Amino acid sequence: MKSYSLSHVLNLWRKSKEAKLVANDFEKYLSIALRFYVIPELDPQVENLKPRQFAAYCDEFPAARLKSALEIFNQQTEIAIENGQISEGTKDNYRSTLKRFLEWMERQVWWRELFPVPVTREDVAPFRVSLEPKPTRGKLASYGLTSSQLPPNVVQQMQ
16 A cells, blocks of 8 residues: 655645635645644654754654644644644634645545455445245245136137
């Protein structure tokens, strides 16, 4: 299975149709959301990296680790709001950017391949169960009618 780095995914984003529809500050907000609120929770050594070092780090960071990014972002920004570091409006800007990026990722085929859904018994059609034949005690049932069982007009036509 192919692994996707965060840098590679960001390049795929830049080439996508959806990237052409966003505001100019989209990448800036996304970078801030990831760099200051999401990735440091996943890897604490990232907190002190300079922008160029962070860019190099993104070449190695597996994008699959962003699966819970929105929950992490919400937790970390709530703490930042309580500490007076950012406002609710700033959080909303970063959150909407991050959410849009994550939703785009989740629609990509390569993303769904990173998290295959296991097949369960409910997903598979049941095997056909054949019924055991009824016992005939060596006699086969008659599939025809005797002439006494036929209506009189049919008996006349047969003669």
